[in-house]
Amino acid sequence: MKSAGPVNFTVNGSAATVSVEPRVTLADALRDELRLTGTHLGCEQGVCGACTVIVDGAAVRSCLMLAVQAQGCEITTVEGLGQSAKLGPLQQAFRKHHAVQCGFCTAGILTTAHALLTEEPHADENRIREVISGNLCRCTGYLPIVAAILEARVAYCDVQREAAQ
Numbered sequence: 176m177k178s179a180g181p182v183n184f185t186v187n188g189s190a191a192t193v194s195v196e197p198r199v200t201l202a203d204a205l206r207d208e209l210r211l212t213g214t215h216l217g218c219e220q221g222v223c224g225a226c227t228v229i230v231d232g233a234a235v236r237s238c239l240m241l242a243v244q245a246q247g248c249e250i251t252t253v254e255g256l257g258q259s260a261k262l263g264p265l266q267q268a269f270r271k272h273h274a275v276q277c278g279f280c281t282a283g284i285l286t287t288a289h290a291l292l293t294e295e296p297h298a299d300e301n302r303i304r305e306v307i308s309g310n311l312c313r314c315t316g317y318l319p320i321v322a323a324i325l326e327a328r329v330a331y332c333d334v335q336r337e338a339a340q
């Protein structure tokens with residue numbers, strides 16, 4: 176077995192180092208080494224989307240990515256999208272639209288939607304449904320989730336507009 180080695184990356188804007196064996200997934204490194212337990216593990220085989228995090232701007236299933244592959248990457252987890260005292264726009268919209276029940280899928284849907292709206296703040300309902308179709312929610316139903324993502328678009332449009340000025 177290969178020995179553990181340091182892996183350096185950025186998580187939610189802060190530098191992080193984990194010492195993990197090569198077989199350790201990014202999901203396990205985030206949860207077990209960095210205690211970022213907002214990233215959930217459901218199927219652990221790339222199907223449910225609960226483990227989705229953003230790596231260098233792309234929504235990634237952290238159960239399918241090895242931690243060592245994240246060397247030098249910029250990672251955003253659900254903890255980076257807002258705080259309890261200051262929710263991000265997607266989180267605010269999810270609360271307003273009651274788009275959460277058990278919450279197990281929520282971190283993965285929020286990160287997936289954040290990656291989408293950062294790139295495509297004007298994404299329409301069809302595009303949103305297409306992108307979140309890989310995130311399985313067993314209890315809320317998708318109507319409030321889609322409504323929340325649609326509403327959050329205005330904040331992402333504002334960010335894009337400010338960046339262009």
Ligand code: FES
Nearest residue numbers: 217219221224238
């Ligand atoms: S836990 Fe990664 S896709 Fe289900």
Ligand code: FES
Nearest residue numbers: 276278280312313
């Ligand atoms: S809120 Fe329960 S699985 Fe989506």
